[in-house]
Amino acid sequence: MTRWRLTVEFDGGPFMGWQRQDHGPSVQQAIEEAAEHMTGEQVRLHCAGRTDAGVHGLAMSAHLDLEKSVTPHRLREGLNALLRPDPVAILHAEPVDDDWHARFSCVGREYLYRILNRRAPPTLDRGRVWHIPQSLDVEAMQEGARHLVGRHDFTTFRSVNCQSQSPEKTLDRLEVERVGDEIHIRAAARSFLHHQVRSMVGTLSLVGRGQWKADDVKAALEARDRQELGLNAPPDGLYFVRAIYPE
Amino acid sequence: MTRWRLTVEFDGGPFMGWQRQDHGPSVQQAIEEAAEHMTGEQVRLHCAGRTDAGVHGLAMSAHLDLEKSVTPHRLREGLNALLRPDPVAILHAEPVDDDWHARFSCVGREYLYRILNRRAPPTLDRGRVWHIPQSLDVEAMQEGARHLVGRHDFTTFRSVNCQSQSPEKTLDRLEVERVGDEIHIRAAARSFLHHQVRSMVGTLSLVGRGQWKADDVKAALEARDRQELGLNAPPDGLYFVRAIYPE
Numbered sequence: 001m002t003r004w005r006l007t008v009e010f011d012g013g014p015f016m017g018w019q020r021q022d023h024g025p026s027v028q029q030a031i032e033e034a035a036e037h038m039t040g041e042q043v044r045l046h047c048a049g050r051t052d053a054g055v056h057g058l059a060m061s062a063h064l065d066l067e068k069s070v071t072p073h074r075l076r077e078g079l080n081a082l083l084r085p086d087p088v089a090i091l092h093a094e095p096v097d098d099d100w101h102a103r104f105s106c107v108g109r110e111y112l113y114r115i116l117n118r119r120a121p122p123t124l125d126r127g128r129v130w131h132i133p134q135s136l137d138v139e140a141m142q143e144g145a146r147h148l149v150g151r152h153d154f155t156t157f158r159s160v161n162c163q164s165q166s167p168e169k170t171l172d173r174l175e176v177e178r179v180g181d182e183i184h185i186r187a188a189a190r191s192f193l194h195h196q197v198r199s200m201v202g203t204l205s206l207v208g209r210g211q212w213k214a215d216d217v218k219a220a221l222e223a224r225d226r227q228e229l230g231l232n233a234p235p236d237g238l239y240f241v242r243a244i245y246p247e
Numbered sequence: 248m249t250r251w252r253l254t255v256e257f258d259g260g261p262f263m264g265w266q267r268q269d270h271g272p273s274v275q276q277a278i279e280e281a282a283e284h285m286t287g288e289q290v291r292l293h294c295a296g297r298t299d300a301g302v303h304g305l306a307m308s309a310h311l312d313l314e315k316s317v318t319p320h321r322l323r324e325g326l327n328a329l330l331r332p333d334p335v336a337i338l339h340a341e342p343v344d345d346d347w348h349a350r351f352s353c354v355g356r357e358y359l360y361r362i363l364n365r366r367a368p369p370t371l372d373r374g375r376v377w378h379i380p381q382s383l384d385v386e387a388m389q390e391g392a393r394h395l396v397g398r399h400d401f402t403t404f405r406s407v408n409c410q411s412q413s414p415e416k417t418l419d420r421l422e423v424e425r426v427g428d429e430i431h432i433r434a435a436a437r438s439f440l441h442h443q444v445r446s447m448v449g450t451l452s453l454v455g456r457g458q459w460k461a462d463d464v465k466a467a468l469e470a471r472d473r474q475e476l477g478l479n480a481p482p483d484g485l486y487f488v489r490a491i492y493p494e
Contacts, residue, residue, distance in 0.1 A: 011371045056371060080367055089367035120327055120336035124258045124303060124375065 001065050004075060005096045006031070006045075008060040011087035012235065013127045018051045018060070027051075027088055031062070034082035038075075039068040048106045048243035049192070054235030056128065058112070059091060061243040063102040100245075108172075108244030110188045113201045114237045118181040129182065130201075130237035136208030138178050143214035144207040145174040145185075147221060148200055155224040157203070159195035167224070169193060174200065183208070186241075195232060202231030248312050251322060252343045253278070253292075255307040258334035259482065260374045265298045265307070274298075274335055278309070281329035285322075286315040295353045295490035296439070301482030303375065305359070306338060308490040310349040347492075355419075355491030357435045360448045361484045365428040376429065377448075377484035383455030385425050390461035391454040392421040392432075394468060395447055401440050402471040404450070409441035414471070416440060421447065430455075433488075442479060449478030 008031065016024035020032075028045050035043040047062040070078070076093040083089065116122050116129040117136050148157075148171055155167040173188035185204065187197050203220060206212040212230060220228040255278065263271035267279075275292050282290040294309040317325070323340040330336065363369050363376040364383050395404075395418055402414040420435040432451065434444050450467060453459040459477060467475040 009367065009370045011373070076366065084368065087370040087373055089370050091365070091367050118338070119323065120256065120338050121331065123256045123334040123336050126258070126334055128371065 001067055001098070002069070002095050003063055003065050003098050003100060005092075005094050005100065005102065006062045006064070006079075006090050007092040008047075008057055008062055009089045009091055010057045010060070011127075012051060012054050012056045014087065015053060017053045017055070018047055018049075018057075025086075027057070027060075030083060030086045030088050031079065031090075032064075034079045035064055035066070037082055038078045039066055039070075041067055046102045048102050049109050049240060051238075051240055052195075052235050054127070055238045055240065057240045059242045060240050061102050061106065061245075063096065063100065102243070105245050106191075106243045107246060108188060108190055109192060110186065110241040110244070111192070111197045112239040112241050113185040113187070113197060113233065114239070115183040115185070115201075115205070116181065116237075117178075117183050127236050130205075130234050132205060132209075134209055136183060136205065137210060138176055138183060138208065140210070140214050141176040141183070141185075141204045141208045144204050144212070144217040145176050145200075147214070147218040149174050152221055153224050154193050154196055154221070156220050156226060156228050157196045157199035158193040158226065159199075160226060162194035164191075164193050167193065169196070176204065198233040198235065198238060199229055201237070202233040203229065205233065206230040248314055248345070249316070249342050250310055250312050250345050250347060252339075252341050252347065252349065253309045253311070253326075253337050254339040255294075255304055255309055256336045256338055257304045257307070258374075259298060259301050259303045261334065262300060264300045264302070265294055265296075265304075272333075274304070274307075277330060277333045277335050278326065278337075279311075281326045282311060282313070284329055285325045286313055286317075288314055293349045295349050296356050296487060298485075298487055299442075299482050301374070302485045302487065304487045306489045307487050308349050308353065308492075310343065310347065349490070352492050353438075353490045354493060355435060355437055356439060357433065357488040357491070358439070358444045359486040359488050360432040360434070360444060360480065361486070362430040362432070362448075362452065363428065363484075364425075364430050374483050377452075377481050379452060379455075381456055383430060383452065384457060385423055385430060385455065387457070387461050388423040388430070388432075388451045388455045391451050391459070391464040392423050392447075394461070394465040395421050399468055400471050401443055401468070403467050403473060403475050404443050404446035405440040405473065406442035406446075407473060411438075411440050414440065416443070423451065445480040445482065445485060446476055448484070449480040450476065452480065453477040 151170040398417040
């Protein structure tokens with residue numbers, strides 16, 4: 001048996017999310033079926049962080065175990081050939097130790113959120129950005145973001161469906177930057193609660209619009225109450241950027 | 248009557264090209280119908296450079312004449328609201344002099360061609376790049392490109408359907424650059440022949456693969472013979488970047 005680490009890029013648009021679902025296509029199912037077709041084995045794929053419907057992946061990390069002997073090149077090319085109808089691609093495949101785990105070995109996760117901040121709606125980037133036509137105050141958003149960095153109880157920024165045992169997380173980075181007519185929000189932490197990035201982005205967008213003051217973010221955080229959340233941002237603009245592992 | 252300059256962004260994927268066609272949707276038709284719906288006038292749209300099916304626009308310049316009095320803001324917002332089902336957006340609308348012409352006043356055109364140069368196929372950028380899995384030699388491509396810059400008879404790099412009176416054009420710039428796992432080719436000239444950018448890119452790709460030497464580009468150019476063209480690149484990776492006007 002060989003454990004394989006896969007680095008996966010995907011367009012989340014046509015999927016119900018990363019995780020296998022009864023009611024529609026998922027990234028997990030697409031890759032598992034390609035690997036099963038290629039090897040004749042029953043395959044189970046684990047990932048660093050499940051993504052919701054419509055959320056994209058630039059370099060998701062995942063792993064699966066195969067009995068069949070295959071080179072990294074053959075595995076990547078074979079999976080990509082079988083995945084071709086779906087917007088999912090294996091960027092890298094490499095053998096790892098048997099105790100390496102895409103989810104449990106992961107010590108850091110990074111997300112990018114793209115807001116298109118101009119009057120005109122997106123064309124080439126439809127489904128890949130959140131369009132906010134009103135001009136956003138990036139400095140106010142940066143000030144609001146600073147209240148969220150560090151170790152906090154993020155109950156306010158957590159989906160009611162979140163399965164994490166504790167609402168306490170340490171947010172290492174939350175940076176807001178204007179890039180041309182987009183605003184990029186980059187978030188990094190060891191792990192995130194369900195909907196945490198989208199909830200933080202939605203709330204910062206209210207600060208950017210001037211509907212909230214930067215200090216209102218702090219008050220919402222301290223309330224530890226989902227009802228105090230300003231807004232949950234749509235999935236379209238969210239990208240899982242990468243997973244970090246020791247050494 | 249007011250003449251309006253429009254700056255247009257569009258995803259060329261669903262269109263038969265910029266120009267109105269009997270057999271399918273075009274960017275021109277989409278904008279003309281939106282303007283006609285908004286004003287009740289019969290409208291004719293002129294652009295800086297017609298694009299083929301599948302070619303994209305980042306900031307195409309175009310103009311139309313309207314009798315109806317309207318502010319730039321209202322015109323842009325009204326057109327964008329009506330265009331919403333199509334991946335076409337008006338980035339700017341501004342009144343210009345009656346003798347300003349999107350095509351005839353234009354003194355420079357810039358194109359970008361994006362090659363995705365990695366093993367894995369595109370996901371998020373499907374239909375927006377040309378995927379070449381073999382590693383390309385960018386330095387050789389740069390050397391080949393230098394043979395094309397300047398004033399030449401570009402018959403070799405011209406579509407048989409080209410309607411330009413002369414095959415002589417002055418290519419001001421043809422730059423090849425690696426950007427992450429993409430190769431960007433930027434071309435600038437006062438005007439181009441039909442298929443000229445795609446023909447130059449296709450030929451440079453052969454140099455990048457090592458099938459042609461950089462000097463073979465010079466020989467193909469000097470042959471002044473369409474049969475000597477190496478390869479015409481697909482439309483997916485081509486973007487009309489911008490049109491330049493005096494002052």
